[in-house]
Amino acid sequence: xxxxxxxxxxxSGVPLNVNIQQDIAACLSGEKAMQAIVxxxxxxxxxxxxxxxxxxxxxxVREVLYVLLHEGDHLADMPHLVQLAVTSDIxxxxxxxxxxxxxVELEAVDQGPNVISLSLDTPLNLTDGETLWVFVEMNGIVxxxxxxSKMALAHCPDTDWDPGAFWSQSTTTPYDWxxxxxxxxxxxxxxxxxxxxxxxxxxxxxxxK
Numbered sequence: 001x002x003x004x005x006x007x008x009x010x011x012s013g014v015p016l017n018v019n020i021q022q023d024i025a026a027c028l029s030g031e032k033a034m035q036a037i038v039x040x041x042x043x044x045x046x047x048x049x050x051x052x053x054x055x056x057x058x059x060x061v062r063e064v065l066y067v068l069l070h071e072g073d074h075l076a077d078m079p080h081l082v083q084l085a086v087t088s089d090i091x092x093x094x095x096x097x098x099x100x101x102x103x104v105e106l107e108a109v110d111q112g113p114n115v116i117s118l119s120l121d122t123p124l125n126l127t128d129g130e131t132l133w134v135f136v137e138m139n140g141i142v143x144x145x146x147x148x149s150k151m152a153l154a155h156c157p158d159t160d161w162d163p164g165a166f167w168s169q170s171t172t173t174p175y176d177w178x179x180x181x182x183x184x185x186x187x188x189x190x191x192x193x194x195x196x197x198x199x200x201x202x203x204x205x206x207x208x209k
């Protein structure tokens with residue numbers, strides 16, 4: 001199921017032992033301003049890959065959330081795909097084995113940040129050493145009378161950056177994944193997951209990279 005949820009509902013009722021990456025939490029709470037990452041004019045339809053690794057195993061992914069910005073020529077209601085894959089690699093696969101795919105098209109959006117929630121009908125199970133990859137198709141359109149309108153995936157400024165985001169460099173497989181840092185972009189994508197961690201120190205957790 002695809003839906004847009006209020007920002008305040010994205011981390012309510014979380015157990016105290018949950019560890020969200022600090023900079024992402026600061027942007028969700030409004031302590032830091034989110035920044036827009038958009039495709040260049042010749043990159044429409046290319047993908048951003050986000051690496052999400054649980055703090056323990058086994059982990060059952062039930063929901064993926066991300067933030068799109070809607071302001072000016074940044075459109076949160078632009079149709080796009082989101083794909084999920086699971087690997088043990090530190091970089092995304094050139095040809096992902098897609099385990100779940102969502103076709104996202106929102107009928108109504110708010111100005112500013114919009115949190116998109118994607119619920120899995122069948123949870124994805126991560127075992128020791130596995131990572132969840134979230135692939136977001138970054139679309140754009142050429143306006144008839146004005147320039148370009150683009151999707152804007154929100155990112156959060158990060159002073160302790162770890163390579164967890166990549167750009168596909170093409171619209172179709174095989175992808176030539178390039179770290180976002182190559183383009184001078186060190187922000188963390190506002191993308192995370194919810195699920196169940198089957199470990200002694202908690203029963204629900206967010207995934208961070």
